[in-house]
Each structure stands twice: as structure tokens, then as C-alpha cells.
Amino acid sequence: xxxxxxxxxxxxxxxxxxxxxxxxxxxxxxxxxxxxxxxxxxxxxxxxxxxxxxxxxxxxxxxxxxxxxxxxxxxxxxxxxxxxxxxxxxxxxxxxxxxxxxxxxxxxxxxxxxxxxxxxxxxxxxxxxxxxxxxxxxxxxx
Numbered sequence: 001x002x003x004x005x006x007x008x009x010x011x012x013x014x015x016x017x018x019x020x021x022x023x024x025x026x027x028x029x030x031x032x033x034x035x036x037x038x039x040x041x042x043x044x045x046x047x048x049x050x051x052x053x054x055x056x057x058x059x060x061x062x063x064x065x066x067x068x069x070x071x072x073x074x075x076x077x078x079x080x081x082x083x084x085x086x087x088x089x090x091x092x093x094x095x096x097x098x099x100x101x102x103x104x105x106x107x108x109x110x111x112x113x114x115x116x117x118x119x120x121x122x123x124x125x126x127x128x129x130x131x132x133x134x135x136x137x138x139x140x141x142x
Contacts, residue, residue: 016112020064021048024108027119033058037092045088057103059089061125064110073109074122082126 025035028051036057037050049060061081063073077085085105093099107125111118 016064016066017062020108020110020112021062023064023110023117023119024060024062025049027108027121028053028060031121040088040092042088042091042095045084045091047085047088047092050092055102057093057098057101058106059085059092059103060106060108061085062108062110064112066112068111068113073111074107074120074125077107077125086128 021038025038028049029035031053033051033053035049036052038048040047040050047059048062051058051060061077063076065071065073065076082105089103089105093101093103104124105126105128107122109120109122
């Protein structure tokens with residue numbers, strides 16, 4: 001059974017999200033990333049995966065689509081979503097006394113419309129500007 005199989009039992013958006021996060025985690029682990037935290041929440045904001053890679057703290061947003069009818073998965077990371085990710089990451093850094101670490105934001109985009117899902121990894125997917133966060137010098141590491 002595939003996620004996009006119309007004859008299969010319907011799968012909830014949350015279940016698709018959970019499967020996509022697992023696929024992203026496996027993909028990143030295969031590239032040498034190590035999991036630090038999954039589904040970190042700060043209020044209503046959430047970061048799907050927090051990973052470590054080559055001395056950089058990587059905040060990962062996972063987006064999956066079973067069809068591209070409404071756009072590509074990565075297109076869902078719009079300015080509002082970026083602001084929420086930045087705010088949540090900043091909260092994480094404060095809570096864990098990590099404001100001095102190098103970090104960046106990656107996006108994993110997964111197209112689930114075939115038996116072999118397409119996974120794309122966008123490293124440093126967006127840049128944190130000074131007006132986005134009070135202490136921004138440690139963001140945007142490649």
C-alpha cells in the first residue's frame with residue numbers, strides 16, 4: 001500500500017507527518033546527522049527535528065505532500081512559517097543555554113506520490129536577518 005493509493009484506507013494528515021518525519025530522520029542519519037530532539041515545542045510553535053551536524057545545530061522543518069496539485073512541499077515554508085521556526089529555535093537556544101552555538105535552518109521536502117518517495121534536502125534553506133531575532137550572528141552557518 002502506498003500513501004497515495006486511492007483504494008487504501010485514508011491516512012490522517014498527522015500520520016503522513018509522522019511517516020515523513022521518520023523518513024527525514026533516516027535520510028539525515030544516513031548523511032551523518034545525529035538526532036538531538038524531535039518535535040520540540042515552544043507554545044504553539046514546533047520544530048520537527050533538531051539535529052547536530054559537523055558542529056552546527058540544525059533546525060529541520062519537514063514538509064510532505066502526496067500530490068503537487070497545491071505546490072511543492074518546500075513552498076509551504078513561507079514567511080509566516082519561517083518566523084515561527086525562528087521564534088521556536090530562539091526559545092530552544094535560550095532554554096538550553098546555547099545562544100553561542102552555530103546553527104541553521106534546513107528543510108526536508110518529501111513528495112509521496114509514488115512508490116519511491118522523492119526526498120530533497122535544502123541546507124540553510126533560509127537566512128535569519130537581524131530584525132528576525134535579537135542575537136542572530138550564530139545563525140546561517142553552512
